[in-house]
Amino acid sequence: MNRIEELTLKLIDEEISDAEFAELERLLADDPQALRFHASLLDLEAALLARLSRFDVAPQTMAKIREMVRGPEPEPVRVVERRQPQRRPSARRFVRMALAASLLALIGVGVLYHQQLGSTAVDARVSQADEGVMVQRGEQALPTRAGFDLAAGDRLDVPANAAASVEYADSTRLIFGPQSVATFQTGRGLTKRFVLQTGALVAHVPRQADGAALEASTPHAQVRVLGTRFLLAATPADCRSSAVRCSVLRSQPGRSLKPAGPAMN
């Protein structure tokens, strides 16, 4: 066994010291024959791992995909009963209740006033985000995790090998795949809107109430969804979607939204 083989095997077995690794680098830089020995031992290692590490990832992969599409099952809620000592209503309690009611009324008026001015909330929040998922809000790049509330104009950036889910108040769920970029917008009335600039997503849209819809745009087309599960991809050249009960609102001349498969429901 030559020195290159010895050092490469130590590298494979994770037993190489820093000094030995530096020596290996030097040997590889100087000698094409050394490089051949090194590469062929690593090829052998990869081939052995592929040949003998037999596993079946199908069940786990399917479980992951099903959870992405359907969303996690709700956790059971534990109800803890607390016995409160019975008290007789007092005058002070009535005053407190009246004050609370007034405060609630004030908040209600405030909310109505705010809605009239045009709210920036999009009623959606990030329900799951892998490491590296960011939200660009104005000039700020905000690291994102579950529970992050989205606002109009927020741009969700999903890096390679990551995924993120966004959930609206009506349980509409969007699962963004790797390298997806989407911007969330306020829609008219009860409409939810977002633009998928690039990447792909799986959407699970429950049947929408009267006047409500999900509007998804890509650079080339726009869909209005009234309730379905669908896949949507935005690529530089085209836009594809497989969906049901969705209508194309508009597309650029020469570009079209191609249904990628038959209806889902």
Place this chain on the structure above:
Amino acid sequence: MAIKNLQTGCDLTTDELVRLVRGGDIGHYEGIVSRYQGEILRIVSCTLYDRSQTEDVVQQVFVNAFLHLADFELDRDFGAWLRTIARNAVREHLRNNARYERRLKVYAELVSQRWEDDERAIEFEESVQQALHDCMQRLPHQAARAIRLRYQEALDFSTMAARMNTTAGALRNLLSRVRVQLRECIERGLARQSDS
């Protein structure tokens, strides 16, 4: 692997499975995973990750492919499309793993060059697998057992040594010798294949 339509009993092609999945019958994606996971494992194995990391990457490849399924053009080679996704996932993983990036830099560059030509890359991987299969047949019993315990059962040296009734040092030496022998045997096998 033949995946049958439960209603008709006919074998389904990959394009048919893709159509069914796109149509909302997500369960049929399992057929795609089962059909292609061996091929994807061959690609991911070049990261030399341990078994659980390798499994994670293979799973991630299929999840990524599912999310981009609307991009796949029917009648094209699904395997080639999936291999591209797998290679991108591997590159990304290696980039994000600084330790591997440094230690396996030379090898990662070589593999990356090989992957530029999909057909030749597959041909090479298949040739190595064929040569390995032939060489493994010729290994003495003790050597074959050491390889099986290390790669099939993913045991560490001390557990392997205890199983084989030897010392960890002796086992390390045995395994090193066997791998060098296999490397030489594979090189000879590849040379024979290219001559013929």
